Amino acid sequence: MNTLASYTAWIEKEIESFAFPTHPTNLYDPLRYFMTLGGKRMRPMLTLMSANLFGKSIQESMPAAMAVELFHNFSLIHDDIMDDAPLRRANQTVHEKWNTNIAILSGDVLLVYAYEQICKQPPHIIPSLLSLFNKTAIEVCEGQQMDMDFETRSDVSAEEYIEMIRLKTSVLLGCALEMGAIIGETSLENRKALYAFGEHLGIAFQIQDDLLDLYGDPEKVGKQVGGDVIANKKTLLSILAKTNASAVQLSKLNALQGELDITKKLSETKALFEDLNIQELCNNEMRKHYDFAMSSLSTVQVANSLEELHALSNYLFHREY
Amino acid sequence: MNTLASYTAWIEKEIESFAFPTHPTNLYDPLRYFMTLGGKRMRPMLTLMSANLFGKSIQESMPAAMAVELFHNFSLIHDDIMDDAPLRRANQTVHEKWNTNIAILSGDVLLVYAYEQICKQPPHIIPSLLSLFNKTAIEVCEGQQMDMDFETRSDVSAEEYIEMIRLKTSVLLGCALEMGAIIGETSLENRKALYAFGEHLGIAFQIQDDLLDLYGDPEKVGKQVGGDVIANKKTLLSILAKTNASAVQLSKLNALQGELDITKKLSETKALFEDLNIQELCNNEMRKHYDFAMSSLSTVQVANSLEELHALSNYLFHREY
Numbered sequence: 001m002n003t004l005a006s007y008t009a010w011i012e013k014e015i016e017s018f019a020f021p022t023h024p025t026n027l028y029d030p031l032r033y034f035m036t037l038g039g040k041r042m043r044p045m046l047t048l049m050s051a052n053l054f055g056k057s058i059q060e061s062m063p064a065a066m067a068v069e070l071f072h073n074f075s076l077i078h079d080d081i082m083d084d085a086p087l088r089r090a091n092q093t094v095h096e097k098w099n100t101n102i103a104i105l106s107g108d109v110l111l112v113y114a115y116e117q118i119c120k121q122p123p124h125i126i127p128s129l130l131s132l133f134n135k136t137a138i139e140v141c142e143g144q145q146m147d148m149d150f151e152t153r154s155d156v157s158a159e160e161y162i163e164m165i166r167l168k169t170s171v172l173l174g175c176a177l178e179m180g181a182i183i184g185e186t187s188l189e190n191r192k193a194l195y196a197f198g199e200h201l202g203i204a205f206q207i208q209d210d211l212l213d214l215y216g217d218p219e220k221v222g223k224q225v226g227g228d229v230i231a232n233k234k235t236l237l238s239i240l241a242k243t244n245a246s247a248v249q250l251s252k253l254n255a256l257q258g259e260l261d262i263t264k265k266l267s268e269t270k271a272l273f274e275d276l277n278i279q280e281l282c283n284n285e286m287r288k289h290y291d292f293a294m295s296s297l298s299t300v301q302v303a304n305s306l307e308e309l310h311a312l313s314n315y316l317f318h319r320e321y
Numbered sequence: 322m323n324t325l326a327s328y329t330a331w332i333e334k335e336i337e338s339f340a341f342p343t344h345p346t347n348l349y350d351p352l353r354y355f356m357t358l359g360g361k362r363m364r365p366m367l368t369l370m371s372a373n374l375f376g377k378s379i380q381e382s383m384p385a386a387m388a389v390e391l392f393h394n395f396s397l398i399h400d401d402i403m404d405d406a407p408l409r410r411a412n413q414t415v416h417e418k419w420n421t422n423i424a425i426l427s428g429d430v431l432l433v434y435a436y437e438q439i440c441k442q443p444p445h446i447i448p449s450l451l452s453l454f455n456k457t458a459i460e461v462c463e464g465q466q467m468d469m470d471f472e473t474r475s476d477v478s479a480e481e482y483i484e485m486i487r488l489k490t491s492v493l494l495g496c497a498l499e500m501g502a503i504i505g506e507t508s509l510e511n512r513k514a515l516y517a518f519g520e521h522l523g524i525a526f527q528i529q530d531d532l533l534d535l536y537g538d539p540e541k542v543g544k545q546v547g548g549d550v551i552a553n554k555k556t557l558l559s560i561l562a563k564t565n566a567s568a569v570q571l572s573k574l575n576a577l578q579g580e581l582d583i584t585k586k587l588s589e590t591k592a593l594f595e596d597l598n599i600q601e602l603c604n605n606e607m608r609k610h611y612d613f614a615m616s617s618l619s620t621v622q623v624a625n626s627l628e629e630l631h632a633l634s635n636y637l638f639h640r641e642y
Contacts, residue, residue: 027466078429082422101403101469104425108399109462111429115436116455123448127440130451134437141430145348148422 001307004315007048010058011041014066020113030094030106031113035073037089042316043176044069049308050180050194053300063120064129064179070114071133072172075140077107082148111137121183128182136175143167150234154242161239162203162285170202186302193299197309200293205316207286210235214270215279226266232257236285237278244276290317322628325636328369331379332362335387341434351415351427352434356394358410363637364497365390370629371501371515374621384441385450385500391435392454393493396461398428403469432458442504449503457496464489471555475563482560483524483606491523507623514620518630521614526637528607531556535591536600547587553578557606558599565597611638 015035020028044065051061079085080093081103087093095103118129146164150156174195181191213228214237228235245253249272256272259265273279294313297306336356341349365386372382400406401414402424408414416424439450467485471477495516502512534549535558549556566574570593577593580586594600615634618627 021463024463024466024470026470027463078425081425100421102466104399104402105462105466105469108429108432109459111432112455112458112462115451116459119448119452119455124444126448126451127444130436130447131440134433134440137433138430138437141426141433142342142345142348145345145423145426148426149345149347 001305001311002052004045004311007045008041010048010062011044011065011069014062015069018066026098026102027106027109030077030098030102031110033097034077034088034094034106035070037091039089041069042312043072043172045312046173046176046198046309047180047183049312050177051183052180052308053302053304053306054181054184054186055304056180056184061180061183063117064183065176067114067117067129067133068172068176068179070110070117071137071140074107074110074114075144077103077110079144081107082144125182125185129179132175132178132182136171139167139171140169143169143171156234156239158236158239158243158285161234161236165206166199166203169206170199173198173202190300190302193296196296197293197300200289200296201313201316204286204289204293207236207282207289208317210237211279211282211286214273226270229266229269230262236282237273240281241273241276241278244278244281245272249276322626322632323373325366325632328366329362331369331383332365332386332390335383336390339387347419347423348427348430351398351419351423352431354418355398355409355415355427356391358412360410362390363633364393364493366633367494367497367519367630368501368504370633371498372504373501373629374623374625374627375502375505375507376625377501377505382501382504384438385504386497388435388438388450388454389493389497389500391431391438392458392461395428395431395435396465398424398431400465402428403465446503446506450500453496453499453503457492460488460492461490464492477555477560479557479560479564479606482555482557486527487520487524490527491520494519494523511621511623514617517617518614518621521610521617522634522637525607525610525614528557528603528610529638531558532600532603532607535594547591550587550590551583557603558594561602562594562597562599565599565602566593570597 018035020031022028044062047065047068048058048061051064052058076088077094080088081095081100085093086096093103094106098106115130115133118126118133121129143164143166146160147168150161150164175198177194177198178191181194184190210228213223213235214226216225218225224230227233229238232238241253242250253269253272256265256269259268290313297309300306339356341352343349365383368386368389369379369382372385373379397409398415401409402416402421406414407417414424415427419427436451436454439447439454442450464485464487467481468489471482471485496519498515498519499512502515505511531549534544534556535547537546539546545551548554550559553559562574563571574590574593577586577590580589611634618630621627
């Protein structure tokens with residue numbers, strides 16, 4: 001079994017050796033900068049692990065793994081513009097460090113470079129890889145648009161929210177795994193089972209992210225506790241609170257959104273969430289998707305051990321809990 | 322022989338029947354709007370004509386033709402943001418009618434839909450189509466970045482300018498033609514000859530565009546004469562003028578850039594251009610690329626007649642001259 005650390009090292013090495021052209025510098029310098037800001041590299045790791053299940057080497061699946069990672073970074077560069085975010089991984093975003101036009105265009109070309117990686121896989125599997133990748137990329141854009149639309153809506157349901165995070169982030173995990181399975185030339189059943197594993201692991205992971213914002217250990221989470229509450233961000237917590245609140249609780253929740261005393265805002269929102277049992281409701285939802293992911297993984301018919309994917313799942317879900 | 326009008330009709334019909342999803346509306350309404358604003362549809366026409374040379378039907382090459390047209394529209398939506406352009410084909414641009422974020426994201430998803438069209442071609446040619454399309458898309462982005470970089474430079478040479486227009490617009494014409502040749506499963510020589518035809522036809526066409534701005538019949542050009550001069554836009558005319566000017570002429574040209582009396586600015590710039598023989602120099606450069614394009618086309622080994630491509634070339638170069 002390969003360790004998570006060795007997978008990370010292979011991926012970082014590949015990214016470092018990735019040879020973007022030097023000119024035009026305003027197009028490629030931002031990509032060299034952004035691609036080396038780090039991150040968990042969870043998506044390419046899923047592709048490599050999935051292909052490895054079927055006996056394919058790191059070399060054989062690295063182009064597809066890179067396609068997924070380049071696509072992810074393209075979407076981050078453009079999302080950062082749309083969210084007007086100054087920082088990404090504690091560094092300046094591309095549109096902050098350069099400008100919006102450069103961030104749009106270097107994001108565009110990064111998306112094309114993702115497709116170029118797909119071309120490096122054997123020709124007979126390129127149509128399948130391309131078709132899956134297109135479907136996923138369209139869904140990610142749809143999820144991002146839903147997320148933007150939600151900002152100005154007050155009636156977002158938990159189902160809509162979960163559908164949004166499924167599209168915006170989880171389908172790419174499913175795609176990463178299924179691409180590994182396509183490279184492994186395994187059965188359609190195995191492909192679909194690995195996709196579903198990634199899809200539901202991703203949903204569970206996003207719900208965990210929402211939970212950790214308020215209930216995580218601040219030292220381990222590495223950011224301000226309750227940041228989402230303070231910023232009135234829509235999360236599964238805030239949506240379930242609104243949905244389950246009585247009229248009195250709802251008016252209190254709404255009033256707290258305008259509260260300027262941050263300590264008060266945080267403690268009173270947290271108290272209301274406790275009355276409404278929000279943490280448990282979210283935990284149940286997270287667990288439902290996590291269990292579905294694991295049961296889907298268990299149906300994969302493969303001679304090799306599934307322990308690498310189990311190790312990655314454990315790593316992702318025992319960060320700060 | 323099919324007429325240009327029948328090609329246009331087939332393409333318009335295909336675009337009208339193109340079924341973007343309905344939701345999210347903020348993602349897809351802009352695409353339905355933008356794709357039906359019209360245009361010459363020159364690029365998809367090139368793909369259809371090229372494939373037809375080798376006996377392929379409209380149906381057989383329409384997906385690749387649409388890939389090229391969708392890509393072109395993606396690049397226009399994003400370029401309009403970067404150029405802060407309010408109008409496109411006499412209608413509001415996407416970022417004006419909706420907003421910048423929606424224009425970024427709907428452009429992104431349109432690029433993916435272009436790739437999705439490639440998937441509709443027979444699997445065994447998808448790798449070749451994808452590889453050519455990626456190379457071209459990267460070059461178009463590089464050309465757009467060069468164009469943006471040129472805005473703040475005063476030392477752009479004619480060679481650099483032509484390389485910029487080659488990348489930004491001409492390679493896509495070459496790609497459109499070569500995709501038709503790939504669908505036609507013809508020789509590599511024919512593919513390369515058709516690519517070179519499109520590439521140089523495109524360069525000639527852009528130079529003609531620069532010329533028509535100042536020397537075209539205003540009624541036929543459909544826009545203000547000398548708009549590029551008034552806006553101090555870099556064109557082959559202004560670059561060659563700067564390059565060939567004496568010190569005295571150069572300082573006069575520079576002074577005219579700040580001239581507020583538009584009639585004076587236009588007439589005096591035009592007089593200087595005449596002294597410097599700019600129209601003829603540009604005509605020579607245009608003719609060089611046009612002739613190269615035609616001689617490249619004449620090397621294509623094909624039983625079918627080349628008259629459709631000749632008709633399109635004639636149409637493109639006898640608009641207002």
